[in-house]
Amino acid sequence: MEQPVSQVRLWNGGLAWMVTRYDDVREVLADPRLSSDMSRPGFPAHNASVAATRQKHRTFLNMDDPEHAKQRRMVTRDFMIKHVEALRPRIQRHVDALIDEFSAGPQPADLVTGIALPTSSATISELLGVPYEDHEFFESRSRTISSGDVEPVEALQAYEELREFLRGLVDRKRAEPAQDVISHLVELETRGDIGIDELLNMLRLLLGAGHETTANMIALGTLALLEHPEQLERLRNDPSPQRVAAAVEELLRYLTISHFGRRRIAVEDLEIGGQTIKAGEAVVVANDSANRDPDAFPDPDVLDLERDARHHLTFGYGVHQCLGQPLARVELQVVYPTLFRRLPDLRLAAPMNELPFKTHSVFYGLFSMPVAW
Template identity: 45%
Template sequence: MCRRSAAATIRVIRVICDLLGVPHDGAERLHVLSRTIGSRASSREEATAALAGLDDVFLALVEANLREPTDTLIGRVVSEQVATGKLSAPDAAAMFHALFYAGHGPPAYMFGLGTLALLLDPGQLAKFREMEDPAAITAAVQELLRFVNVSHLGRQRVATVDVTIGGQLIRAGEGILAQPDSANRDETVFEDPDRLDLQREVHRHFAFGHGIHLCTGRALSLIEFEVVFKTLFQRIPTLRLAVPPEEIRFKKDENLLGVHELPVTW
């Protein structure tokens, strides 16, 4: 059996659509627009047009809810913030656009990579299957997030004042590149960081960002991961790869790390 990532992604899109209040009949188009934005193969013109397309979708939803409010997240925000003048319609549309984009791509890719990481480590997978304590399952998922980390984009920042970090002076005006995936394998923080250890006490990792940039959907993502991974291996205890690992095709042309498909059998 081959579970293709596009179909899995659309299923995740429908989850975030339900939460926001976006009709399912537009899920396929939203998926195509999102892939265009996230692809490194897209031209500037293609990416710009896709961004405008997503903005148009959510601006139309905001305007529709101004005319006839719905009992959805979009509907409530429009009624409480846009209709009262606290938030402009374009700003609200941009916010929903960001929530949608981040709320389906990274989780879908994490499902594939997390499953692959577990299938490649039978010892850790056996421990995961035996876990019943919700706290232990949460800790295991946190370790998977640290170990896999679908975001491999460095964050470019410029210091506005002189600052010393880790004994290194960074002067005002100097640029830095913050690399979350590298930080998650920092040997000064995590013992034997290149080893998956589902019983590791992960006190902090950067899969969801940090500080004021902490992912808005962190709590939802954790629930999704805990439910998906635990349910998958409980319902299909004999799940295994159907091809050698070296035959798995990874996505190398996007801003997120994922697999094109994950062939499995049981």
Template identity: 55%
Template sequence: MTSTVNPLDERAAQAPEFPMARAAGCPFDPPPGLRDMQQEGPLARVSLWDGSTPWLVTRYADQRALLGDARVSADINRPGYPRQAPMPPGGTGVSFILKDDPEHARLRRMVTAPFAIKRVEAMRPGVQKIVDDLIDELLAGPNPVDLVEAFALPVPSLVICQLLGVPYADHDFFQENSKVIINRNVTPEQRSTAHGNLIGYLDDLMGEKIAHPLDDLLSGLAGRVTAGELARDEAAQMGVLLLIAGHETTANMIALGTLALFEHPDQLALLRETDDPRLISSAVEELLRYLHITHSGRRRVAVADIEIGGEVIRAGEGLILANDIANRDPGVFAEPDRLDLRRDARRHVAFGFGVHQCLGQPLARMELQVVYNTLYRRIPTLRPATELERIPFKHDGSVYGVYELPVTW
């Protein structure tokens, strides 16, 4: 009597755990296991916390193709969607980034205008003042200091608060709850409590904006609630999404980018010594490519069979697009593990691709351009105040970065 073993079942049984660990002493590089998988083939099975074995997509071209494919869904409520963590009891509200068109497009259009390039460019002088004022405070304060607390976190928090119409005086509250929500290791109950705290806070703010609208993004959403175009709970969910995304990602890029530049003094010198906006813009794109702080992969689920490189992704199977290793694809970026601020890295997928690409990317780019053009020139002797091995990295979060970055000058 003979038996046959389904090769897909065998691959699933042998699937390595995801997310993978980074190599010791290589905090800026993707896990070596991702590079191995990228070299071996277009698709591989990985194992998640719940025992599911979605497909991992590692190559740049395949990721771009899938992110633009209508047969791929971003809907977190579809069966087979590869969740990053257990859902809290009763679930949580879902904002537009985890929905499909037409609902995704309907909600996204309501907040697109404030992030248009011309609108964002008009904010540049105000962001420059925020950066300069914080550097003044930095220079007048204690030395050494934690750059995360004193500079990297306040810059985007102040900016997004002004854009949304959120009181910056409440930053401790929303930053602490944001940290819980994006931490993979907290319990579902802790995540649910933190999410509920922020929903309640944004709902209260929405009530104030409905009664007394101002010239800010939340007031714009409040107007849509009043007009019956948007439910109040939807508006609060959108507010939570924009508040978290608006400060967490950019704050981590500021701190992690600075640390990467410390470790590449020749590249840091390029920024310190230039006022060429083209080089500054190039530096931002290269740092986004090289670091890629959203390191848990973009999550999707197939709604129809899709063939890639001889493999068939079946309808209902989950997909994880590991964008950090796609940005190190040697078929797209020469010497991908080298940080080169003069490289043309604009094709990176740090902000995704397709209809779900990051709404706030013009704002993030502008903030990083201002920071990278200002901080190192105004404090030319800025340097780390401790060894790289002693810096705590955010291996436990869905957004990668450092918890602290002690600096001196």
């Protein structure tokens, strides 16, 4: 990388330092002198719509410690490895039922709406305590919020509609608490540990990120395996838990669906990769580029399921790394081997250059993916 730290022009005309090298990206994400607080002047938002919603409705994703740590701890237990591993059998049963229905239908069929979204939406719904029958509502609003193709007023309207939907669920859980995240947060609110606005913002974050990111990875990962039949054959020949887990890590590295980078703003002068970053200057860390750094991953543009890719930065690094990564891993470890075992003749039913990719959304993915089997 000839200029691993260089200034770029943002969508709104502002400047930001783009950091692309693996070691530099880790350094930025671990440095408390670089703030995640979107309310700071000059913060490099992804686009106008994201800026409008996140500045009005902050979550721990865009807070600094100690405020960030306080809110994150409220839901950490619900996403711990031990807790999400207990969901594996239920996720497996759900994926099997989805494939039963999917394979009995007409061909070609859309993998995104038939497998990817229902898998992730049902899983996060169960964990949070959101009725799955409302999935079309919250999927459409979340899609609008993360889109780069809508006006800020439309994104804000979708955000408010989703908050009111969640407010109704919160009121219901007050009357009939259960063993789920919403009920747990309602209990904390009753004790005065969190306000209603913070609670609703947190639930919106968990619901939106929890279904959309994993759904995108399911579709893109399936596509990548279909486009690399020799790698798919390796997975088919050895579907052991260890091999599947390694394959998931490599797919996460190779695809890196968070393709707009992690955003920060300097609160003190500091140096990154030989460049001086001054207080008040914006920084964008390109974790997708870092995941293709040949110093960290030899032959980085090659999909290699034999690679040890566990040190990838797809989920970020440092205190802000993705809270839901254990859940995403379990879902992906279930769905990929099950899909190719149950549908051994699965194939793409449209030319690659005709597939509708989410090039302007916060999370990279596919709007649809026609397949046959």
